Amino acid sequence: MARTKTLEGMIDPKYWFHIDFGSDVLYLRLVDHLETPALGEEQEDGSILLRSEDDDEVIGLTIVGWWKRVGQDDPPDSIREIARYIEPCARKLAG
Numbered sequence: 001m002a003r004t005k006t007l008e009g010m011i012d013p014k015y016w017f018h019i020d021f022g023s024d025v026l027y028l029r030l031v032d033h034l035e036t037p038a039l040g041e042e043q044e045d046g047s048i049l050l051r052s053e054d055d056d057e058v059i060g061l062t063i064v065g066w067w068k069r070v071g072q073d074d075p076p077d078s079i080r081e082i083a084r085y086i087e088p089c090a091r092k093l094a095g
Contacts, residue, residue, distance in 0.1 A: 006020050011090050019067075021067065036054075039051050047061055058093060061092055
């Protein structure tokens with residue numbers, strides 16, 4: 001059985017994600033702001049909201065312990081299934 005430690009991709013053409021399964025961290029960014037310098041703001045739920053340094057626009061989200069929060073057992077072996085877990089996080093960025 002093959003396993004991956006990281007997975008990177010896109011949800012729609014708007015959201016980029018990177019999952020570090022070893023550290024259980026989800027990094028989510030708006031594609032248009034992949035290179036934008038950001039400041040992190042910890043939220044009540046422990047996630048980190050990323051805002052553009054220039055105009056305070058919300059451009060990303062980092063969630064430590066992501067799979068522990070949303071998943072059960074081992075992550076699925078389907079990118080489509082993993083995307084279903086990421087989509088609610090992406091909606092946080094959509095406002």
